[in-house]
Amino acid sequence: MLVEEIMKKDVITLSPSATIANALKLLRENHIRHIPIVNQDNQVVGIVSDRDVRDATASIFNTADNQQYLQQELQSIMSYPVVTAHPLDFVEEVARVFYNEGFGCLPVVSGNTLIGIITEKEMLYTMILLTGTNIQSSQIEVKVPHKPGILPEVAAVFGKRKTNITSVLMYPFNDDPNYKILVFRIQTMNPVPLIQDLRDAGYELMWPNNIAEPKL
Structure with a gap:
């Protein structure tokens, strides 16, 4: 999935x-947390984020100081340079940027021009x-050897019962490079x-777990 498929264009x-x-007014009226600053x-x-605005605003108990702060230009508090995404970036790669950098949003730029934005909520x-x-589906987790062709091999079991697979994920099995966990969601x-x-x-199934039947 590409960034252009999920980004907000407006x-x-x-x-x-x-x-x-100006920023405070837009943040409150539109219930947003970030505003890109453009030339x-x-x-x-x-x-500029809602946190930047809060940090730059003086105490509410000092009206004169508060008005003075509110009239400052955004270039005095904005964060720069800005990390951006490209519309043809893969969403999974952008998710890593969100996680590694702790960002709340990423402007989307094409040809140096702003064309969209992605927030934590969209991600x-x-x-x-x-x-x-x-x-609505069921989840099955299978421990498999980490070898070529294992995914279609396991998927064939679902195919024999003509079961629709809605998604497949793979993640490591502990620290053992010889095995992986395949996570199937089936309808x-x-x-x-x-x-x-x-x-x-x-x-070997990791979920549902292999539980021995009780002896009578």
């Missing part, structure tokens, strides 16, 4: 010479879509027959 911006009061060519030169919802948890509310098929095929 971006609220301000110029560097706009005031903190006359719509190029991103900075970014989180996209991860939900990619994992298939937005669709069935009764995965028991598939679970048995996987066990019969010799696969």
Whole structure:
């Protein structure tokens, strides 16, 4: 999935010479947390967050000082240079940037021009879509050898029962490079027959766990 598929294209911006009061008004009226700061060519030169505005605002108990702070230009408090995304970046790669840098948003730029923005909310919802948890389904986790061709091999078990797979993820098994965990989300509310098929095929299930039947 590409950034251009999830970004917001209607971006609220301000110029560097706009005031903190202008930013505060837009943040409150539009219920947003970040405002890209652009020049006359719509190029991103900075970014201002609701935290920047709060930090720059004087105590509410000192009205005179507060008004003075609110009239300062945004270029005095904006963060720069700004890390941006490209519309053809993969969402998974941008998610890593969000995590590593702790960003709340990323402006999207093409040809040095601002064309969109991605926030934490869009990123989180996209991860939900990619994992298939937005669709009613069952989850099965299978421990497999880390070798070429293992994914279609396991998927064939689902194919025999004509079960629709909504998503597949893979993650490491502890610190053992010889194994991986395949996570399948399947569109069935009764995965028991598939679970048995996987066990019969010799696969170890991490979820649902292999629990020995109690002895009578």
